[in-house]
Amino acid sequence: MAGHIIHVHTTIPAPPEQVWDVITDVAHADDVLRSVSETEVLTEGGYGVGTAWRERRTLFGHHGPEQLQVLESEPPRRTVVEAEVGNDLIRTAYRLTPAGPDHTATRLAMTTTVEMSHRSLVSKAMWAMFGGFSYDRTHKVLEHDLEDIEAEACRRAGSI
Template identity: 90%
Template sequence: MAGHIIHVHTTIPAPPDQVWDVITDVAHAGDVLRSVSDSELLTEGTYDVGTTWRERRTLFGHHGPEQLQVVESEPPRRTVVEAEVGHDVIRTAYRLTPSGPDATGTRLAMTTTVEMSHRSALSRAMWSMFGGFSYDRTRKVLEHDLEDIEAEACRRATTP
């Protein structure tokens, strides 16, 4: 059972490769995203399926550290990351599409889903009554993430 699905998107004046580099630089997420207070890469090698890291942030009312893992990766067009938090699975998909007349920009779409099929009936009922509060807050966090990704992609584009 999906508890909430949030879809946000923006157009960034940087090419998909540049935006991809920001999204996949998970070791520095704490330096780029204001919603992440700490990030620690747990695996070695390049970003791909199986890449794992720990970060501290708040999503869907969950506070504190969570371990994330890449479950899909199609550079530089799409990636999906997943975190198990308590009885829930939070999954975020990033889709990058070239935009603009010369494809010099990127339309970045993020879809975040919280899967709650392992919760008790009482817990799901409570979520139905009060989950809207965390939905609104999480949507704002994801919108900030888009702003931060754009700012970093633009900053990297101007840095030699």
């Protein structure tokens, strides 16, 4: 049972490689994203399938540490990360598409899904009644993430 699916997107005045570098710099997510208060990388090596880290943030009503893992990585076009939080799976897909007449900008689309098939009936009923509040807050967090990614990509590209 999918609880919510949120789509957000923006166009960033920096090339896809620069935006990719920001998204995949998980060691510094707490310096870039205002919604992340701490980050700890759990695996060795560069960003790719299997990379894992722990971060503290609030998303879909869950607050606290969550462990994330890269499920898919197609640099610099697409990546999918997943976190298991309680009985829920939260999956976020990032899609980067060159934009602008000279392809020096990036259209960044994020799709975040919470999968709640392992929740109890009571928990599912509570979600049905109050999940809209969590949805609205999470949508705002994801919009802030896009703003923060854009600001950092532009900073790194020297656009600001």
